[in-house]
Amino acid sequence: NAGVTQTPKFQVLKTGQSMTLQCAQDMNHEYMSWYRQDPGMGLRLIHYSVGAGITDQGEVPNGYNVSRSTTEDFPLRLLSAAPSQTSVYFCASSSPGLNTEAFFGQGTRLTVV
Amino acid sequence: AQTVTQSQPEMSVQEAETVTLSCTYDTSENNYYLFWYKQPPSRQMILVIRQEAYKQQNATENRFSVNFQKAAKSFSLKISDSQLGDTAMYFCAFMFQTGANNLFFGTGTRLTVIP
Numbered sequence: 001n002a003g004v005t006q007t008p009k010f011q012v013l014k015t016g017q018s019m020t021l022q023c024a025q026d027m028n029h030e031y032m033s034w035y036r037q038d039p040g041m042g043l044r045l046i047h048y049s050v051g052a053g054i055t056d057q058g059e060v061p062n063g064y065n066v067s068r069s070t071t072e073d074f075p076l077r078l079l080s081a082a083p084s085q086t087s088v089y090f091c092a093s094s095s096p097g098l099n100t101e102a103f104f105g106q107g108t109r110l111t112v113v
Numbered sequence: 114a115q116t117v118t119q120s121q122p123e124m125s126v127q128e129a130e131t132v133t134l135s136c137t138y139d140t141s142e143n144n145y146y147l148f149w150y151k152q153p154p155s156r157q158m159i160l161v162i163r164q165e166a167y168k169q170q171n172a173t174e175n176r177f178s179v180n181f182q183k184a185a186k187s188f189s190l191k192i193s194d195s196q197l198g199d200t201a202m203y204f205c206a207f208m209f210q211t212g213a214n215n216l217f218f219g220t221g222t223r224l225t226v227i228p
Contacts, residue, residue, distance in 0.1 A: 031213050031214045033216075041220060042204060042220045043206075045215050048215055049213075100146075102160075102216060104157070106156065107157070
């Protein structure tokens, strides 16, 4: 079972470049979300989606864009990369209801120089 | 955003000993979930244990158990018979029972198991 798949695993960008972090899940989960992990700060929510066509901002949305055209995919776009976006990015998915659990991808380490 | 506090940035324990990681949180909600995640050097986020706020009984998973004190808003993780493979970063996290299942994380505790 693939679960939640993130690509790429590592990426180096130059300031001002744009890129898309891919996230796909094969568990038919309605909910998907993006987090960034920075040293000493834990994981913080960037954007999330409760279903195809529905997205909303999290705690740190500035500089990022998302869309959800299918249940399976939830890409995260950096429109103009900045050094402050150097971080490890995690995608997660889950389903609503009791006894729910968030499943995480392997993470993407992004460096902006 | 909910506040989750882990006051121990680093801890160490001797192999086969017991260690307790602390976590406190702040919420006005009555129904929610609490989690402990393990992040080894591989970077993968691994669910260790979960607790439903409506359950009075503390959750246990093999060598891992929690002490959930709802009134005190405290959620500590006890690891018994520590193993070298327990060396990792541990995150405490909060989730509302209703909503989009978004997680609010603490800043983490880096645990080192010493052989």
